[in-house]
Amino acid sequence: DAKTTQPPSMDCAEGRAANLPCNHSTISGNEYVYWYRQIHSQGPQYIIHGLKNNETNEMASLIITEDRKSSTLILPHATLRDTAVYYCIVRVAPNQGGKLIFGQGTELSVKP
Amino acid sequence: GAVVSQHPSRVICKSGTSVKIECRSLDFQATTMFWYRQFPKKSLMLMATSNEGSKATYEQGVEKDKFLINHASLTLSTLTVTSAHPEDSSFYICSAAGTGGSAFFGQGTRLTVV
Numbered sequence: 001d002a003k004t005t006q007p008p009s010m011d012c013a014e015g016r017a018a019n020l021p022c023n024h025s026t027i028s029g030n031e032y033v034y035w036y037r038q039i040h041s042q043g044p045q046y047i048i049h050g051l052k053n054n055e056t057n058e059m060a061s062l063i064i065t066e067d068r069k070s071s072t073l074i075l076p077h078a079t080l081r082d083t084a085v086y087y088c089i090v091r092v093a094p095n096q097g098g099k100l101i102f103g104q105g106t107e108l109s110v111k112p
Numbered sequence: 113g114a115v116v117s118q119h120p121s122r123v124i125c126k127s128g129t130s131v132k133i134e135c136r137s138l139d140f141q142a143t144t145m146f147w148y149r150q151f152p153k154k155s156l157m158l159m160a161t162s163n164e165g166s167k168a169t170y171e172q173g174v175e176k177d178k179f180l181i182n183h184a185s186l187t188l189s190t191l192t193v194t195s196a197h198p199e200d201s202s203f204y205i206c207s208a209a210g211t212g213g214s215a216f217f218g219q220g221t222r223l224t225v226v
Contacts, residue, residue: 041222043217049213099146099158100207102148
């Protein structure tokens with residue numbers, strides 16, 4: 001079973017920041033937080049991941065709370081192409097047997 | 113991100129035949145590969161995990177004789193759906209992870225069994 005909880009859907013205005021929350025209150029010390037997104041009928045796309053520290057890349061920022069029980073994915077300037085289902089996943093590294101188990105995700109709709 | 117190529121993207125086959133789906137990591141060595149199945153408007157369901165040179169580990173409820181997985185090299189894994197039936201019609205997706213940990217996904221294969 002997925003170890004994360006996400007709202008089923010969210011709306012965001014184009015050009016504004018999209019903040020997608022994720023609850024992972026049972027996360028273990030060696031588990032990472034990963035974010036992926038899936039645009040209709042395509043394979044999921046890797047966005048970002050982190051362990052304890054906040055992370056930023058060209059796509060998004062990941063803010064992890066100090067207790068690591070929740071995190072927020074931030075798309076700083078959402079575009080219509082960011083409309084997708086966003087998945088938050090916690091897992092250990094593959095060489096430790098980590099699997100990617102998908103929950104239901106958040107369906108983000110970016111509106112003009 | 114790294115590139116994972118999945119082939120074919122779409123396949124239609126007759127009931128009772130077998131279908132092979134290939135998953136290749138093009139620019140990194142995939143020590144672990146994952147195979148998923150996805151039904152319309154549903155999330156991805158993990159079917160099995162394979163490590164290069166080892167037998168795949170199947171999730172509960174997935175028939176290993178039905179869904180044959182081979183991970184013979186660090187860049188290639190295959191999923192063969194044997195004796196396919198209409199209920200096997202689905203979207204199949206592979207994912208590959210290297211030693212760095214991040215996993216990257218193929219484009220998916222839409223299988224239709226008629």
